[in-house]
Amino acid sequence: xxxxxxxxxxxxxxxxxxxxxxxxxxxxxxxxxxxxxxxxxxxxxxxxxxxxxxxxxxxxxxxxxxxxxxxxxxxxxxxxxxxxxxxxxxxxxxxxxxxxxxxxxxxxxxxxxxxxxxxxxxxxxxxxxxxxxxxxxxxxxxxxxxxxxxxxxxxxxxxxxxxxxxxxxxxxxxxxxxxxxxxxxxxxxxxxxxxxxxxxxxxxxxxxxxxxxxxxxxxxxxxxxxxxxxxxxxxxxxxxxxxxxxxxxxxxxxxxxxxxxxxxxxxxxxxxxxxxxxxxxxxxx
Amino acid sequence: xxxxxxxxxxxxxxxxxxxxxxxxxxxxxxxxxxxxxxxxxxxxxxxxxxxxxxxxxxxxxxxxxxxxxxxxxxxxxxxxxxxxxxxxxxxxxxxxxxxxxxxxxxxxxxxxxxxxxxxxxxxxxxxxxxxxxxxxxxxxxxxxxxxxxxxxxxxxxxxxxxxxxxxxxxxxxxxxxxxxxxxxxxxxxxxxxxxxxxxxxxxxxxxxxxxxxxxxxxxxxxxxxxxxxxxxxxxxxxxxxxxxxxxxxxxxxxxxxxxxxxxxxxxxxxxxxxxxxxxxxxxxx
Numbered sequence: 001x002x003x004x005x006x007x008x009x010x011x012x013x014x015x016x017x018x019x020x021x022x023x024x025x026x027x028x029x030x031x032x033x034x035x036x037x038x039x040x041x042x043x044x045x046x047x048x049x050x051x052x053x054x055x056x057x058x059x060x061x062x063x064x065x066x067x068x069x070x071x072x073x074x075x076x077x078x079x080x081x082x083x084x085x086x087x088x089x090x091x092x093x094x095x096x097x098x099x100x101x102x103x104x105x106x107x108x109x110x111x112x113x114x115x116x117x118x119x120x121x122x123x124x125x126x127x128x129x130x131x132x133x134x135x136x137x138x139x140x141x142x143x144x145x146x147x148x149x150x151x152x153x154x155x156x157x158x159x160x161x162x163x164x165x166x167x168x169x170x171x172x173x174x175x176x177x178x179x180x181x182x183x184x185x186x187x188x189x190x191x192x193x194x195x196x197x198x199x200x201x202x203x204x205x206x207x208x209x210x211x212x213x214x215x216x217x218x219x220x221x222x223x224x225x226x227x228x229x230x231x232x233x234x235x236x237x238x239x240x241x242x243x244x245x246x247x248x249x250x251x252x253x254x255x256x257x258x259x260x261x262x263x264x265x266x267x268x269x270x271x272x273x274x275x276x277x278x279x280x281x282x283x284x285x
Numbered sequence: 286x287x288x289x290x291x292x293x294x295x296x297x298x299x300x301x302x303x304x305x306x307x308x309x310x311x312x313x314x315x316x317x318x319x320x321x322x323x324x325x326x327x328x329x330x331x332x333x334x335x336x337x338x339x340x341x342x343x344x345x346x347x348x349x350x351x352x353x354x355x356x357x358x359x360x361x362x363x364x365x366x367x368x369x370x371x372x373x374x375x376x377x378x379x380x381x382x383x384x385x386x387x388x389x390x391x392x393x394x395x396x397x398x399x400x401x402x403x404x405x406x407x408x409x410x411x412x413x414x415x416x417x418x419x420x421x422x423x424x425x426x427x428x429x430x431x432x433x434x435x436x437x438x439x440x441x442x443x444x445x446x447x448x449x450x451x452x453x454x455x456x457x458x459x460x461x462x463x464x465x466x467x468x469x470x471x472x473x474x475x476x477x478x479x480x481x482x483x484x485x486x487x488x489x490x491x492x493x494x495x496x497x498x499x500x501x502x503x504x505x506x507x508x509x510x511x512x513x514x515x516x517x518x519x520x521x522x523x524x525x526x527x528x529x530x531x532x533x534x535x536x537x538x539x540x541x542x543x544x545x546x547x548x549x550x551x552x553x554x555x556x557x558x559x560x561x562x563x564x565x566x567x568x569x570x
Binding site: 062070071079080117118119131133135136138140141142143144145146147148149150152153154155156157164166211212215218219220222223224225226227253255256259260261263 | 347355356364365402403404416418420421423425426427428429430431432433434435437438439440441442449451496497500503504505507508509510511512538540541544545546548
């Protein structure tokens with residue numbers, strides 16, 4: 001196949017890749033600008049990537065099927081913003097725009113840790129929590145393209161305030177910032193590093209964190225009954241330290257655990273490139 | 286069409302119907318027996334229903350695609366029980382066995398309140414909470430047939446104990462027994478009757494209850510992005526009293542409510558017959 005291009009818009013950087021079906025043959029990075037400059041930055045990345053047959057963008061937030069960014073809480077100024085048509089005009093090329101977590105889900109399902117699954121959740125544990133789902137052998141976006149906003153599943157109605165305006169959203173507890181909150185402000189990376197070196201107090205904090213992650217994973221399992229859950233995002237790079245806690249709690253918290261097949265919890269394989277690869281693969285549809 | 290037969294196994298009664306595609310042409314009721322006697326009771330109902338082309342059963346609990354009852358918490362003695370093959374032997378007829386909430390979902394989607402939806406949740410608020418989902422225009426059962434166990438979505442990890450062994454399951458708060466718990470033991474029906482006659486304290490209790498219902502509905506919306514949510518079960522018979530509270534909180538609790546189409550909250554139309562009609566319709570597949 002001719003290489004396909006994908007660009008993932010992250011909170012801090014934009015990553016563009018050329019993907020030939022098996023591997024990344026070129027990649028380009030830029031800091032994520034203010035929303036006003038986003039189109040220009042994406043056009044520059046696309047041009048630097050060179051020749052592609054199709055191109056797609058993975059974008060955080062609520063994205064309509066027409067590629068309009070309805071809301072992107074972590075990207076200043078990105079509200080009701082017609083990203084797709086602006087890019088198509090500037091690139092003179094058809095462009096697809098998908099939610100970034102949907103894109104990453106597609107990549108892990110097709111060419112990563114989720115291969116072979118018919119019913120899958122991809123859960124990205126980063127600063128917040130993103131998600132995407134495959135059900136009945138099909139990537140699902142929901143009726144308005146907004147499925148998978150799992151970070152804002154309320155798991156503690158009187159709990160911590162969330163920037164979204166509610167209380168007790170899952171990502172207040174089970175993301176990187178959630179781990180920091182559990183640790184009283186210490187950075188998540190530091191807690192993980194201390195636990196990795198055998199510190200008992202840090203290990204206890206990770207156990208509390210692992211329980212919060214497991215609560216949400218068990219909820220998703222009760223709701224759609226996946227065979228695989230892929231854990232990705234920044235925290236997945238410390239899978240050896242955090243996954244034992246998550247697995248332990250998940251087995252205990254799952255409803256009716258002795259009467260059902262448990263989904264496999266797998267660690268994502270595509271790392272920070274998942275969103276860009278998925279955006280590239282989805283652009284061929 | 287020749288009439289199709291469906292039997293819904295409830296916590297207290299079994300309801301069999303003959304359905305001709307438009308309406309119920311015959312119905313038969315029996316008290317739900319101990320699991321040991323269940324096959325005999327279902328065979329009696331099937332025989333009393335008379336002539337049908339196909340027959341299906343809707344059964345609470347975790348049901349495998351092969352029609353084995355893995356666990357049915359509210360039916361004593363029903364664990365790892367091969368209901369389908371026992372019924373087929375006794376009736377000398379092919380029988381389908383589906384989860385009761387999946388059956389009710391199919392019925393409301395095909396011939397009830399959910400007609401025309403591509404992505405739907407059916408939420409039955411009864412003694413507990415059951416659920417079923419349509420996504421991408423297809424009734425979904427999940428990878429092992431266990432999707433829709435939404436009553437055991439944890440929404441308050443330190444909350445009320447659930448018979449399932451966990452704490453803070455949604456149905457501890459947002460079901461008929463949840464309403465009774467919120468009301469300090471008063472029966473849900475009584476609270477609803479008092480609120481209907483204008484009692485302010487009962488109305489406040491229903492508002493607390495409505496918020497708990499809305500929290501779970503908002504979670505389901507964030508997770509799969511439905512266009513319709515059908516509210517059924519025993520509490521839906523008091524929809525005029527409870528739905529205003531649920532709708533009010535749902536609009537407030539939904540993530541990013543100003544940037545997205547909201548799902549329609551609709552009241553179920555098929556009442557207690559939904560499970561039996563759905564079991565009948567699914568038996569034709």
